[in-house]
Amino acid sequence: MRVQTAFNLQAGRSGPGAARVGIGGPVGSGKTALIEALIPVLQQRGIDFAVVTNDLVTKEDAERLRRSGLIDPARVTAVEAGACPHTVIREDPTLNIAAGDDLEARFPGIELILFESGGDNLASTFSLDLVDWWIFVIDVAGGDDIPRKKGPGLLRCDLLVVNKVDLAPYVGVNIDRMLEEARAVRSGRAVIPTNVRGGFGIEEVADAISASVLFRV
Numbered sequence: 001m002r003v004q005t006a007f008n009l010q011a012g013r014s015g016p017g018a019a020r021v022g023i024g025g026p027v028g029s030g031k032t033a034l035i036e037a038l039i040p041v042l043q044q045r046g047i048d049f050a051v052v053t054n055d056l057v058t059k060e061d062a063e064r065l066r067r068s069g070l071i072d073p074a075r076v077t078a079v080e081a082g083a084c085p086h087t088v089i090r091e092d093p094t095l096n097i098a099a100g101d102d103l104e105a106r107f108p109g110i111e112l113i114l115f116e117s118g119g120d121n122l123a124s125t126f127s128l129d130l131v132d133w134w135i136f137v138i139d140v141a142g143g144d145d146i147p148r149k150k151g152p153g154l155l156r157c158d159l160l161v162v163n164k165v166d167l168a169p170y171v172g173v174n175i176d177r178m179l180e181e182a183r184a185v186r187s188g189r190a191v192i193p194t195n196v197r198g199g200f201g202i203e204e205v206a207d208a209i210s211a212s213v214l215f216r217v
């Protein structure tokens with residue numbers, strides 16, 4: 001059963017609605033791969049959800065998810081930003097809000113919509129008019145100095161995912177130190193290490209979504 005959440009009231013949305021979760025982060029950090037890994041876990045938990053992807057001038061990520069066979073293709077909507085990805089998740093999220101509203105109209109009772117941003121830089125953040133809660137995905141191959149650079153995306157997100165931990169030995173990254181620095185700059189707020197391709201950390205990300213926006217434990 002869905003309820004009128006504080007999140008919906010805060011965002012000015014009337015009535016019961018799906019929780020809206022953003023997934024942002026640098027190009028190639030593993031945002032789409034994280035969604036591909038989350039889909040079966042969310043399905044297994046009986047969560048009714050859909051996905052909105054954002055790309056620059058194509059529908060590449062949406063087509064990848066639709067072709068995957070993991071999810072009903074009708075539950076995947078593509079937004080073409082046509083400009084720097086942060087413009088349509090922060091400055092003017094109208095296209096994404098409309099895409100979410102359309103999914104809610106087509107799938108009454110839907111509980112959760114995941115919004116994947118196009119790959120951006122460390123300053124990328126989501127508007128709280130669009131999402132209730134958001135994840136920022138970085139990866140170890142981007143360098144262990146990323147947490148020390150303290151970009152707004154990494155600092156302000158509700159959950160920081162540090163992906164591709166399997167690659168740490170190959171790129172000279174001390175993963176324990178990287179995680180420790182990430183937690184320190186975030187003043188102890190949530191950080192989850194993942195190896196999305198190997199299925200490591202996915203349940204923890206699903207747990208965080210469930211507890212934070214679906215209020216399921």
Ligand SMILES: Nc1nc2c(ncn2[C@@H]2O[C@H](COP(=O)(O)OP(=O)(O)OP(=O)(O)O)[C@@H](O)[C@H]2O)c(=O)[nH]1
Nearest residue numbers: 026027028029030031032033118119164195196197
């Ligand atoms: N080794 C390893 N590779 C990964 C992992 N997660 C993703 N990848 C690979 O990293 C590449 C980029 O992954 P994507 O999921 O396309 O990344 P993205 O963030 O969606 O990329 P953009 O949408 O272009 O910004 C792909 O080749 C993935 O297979 C991981 O945990 N470990």
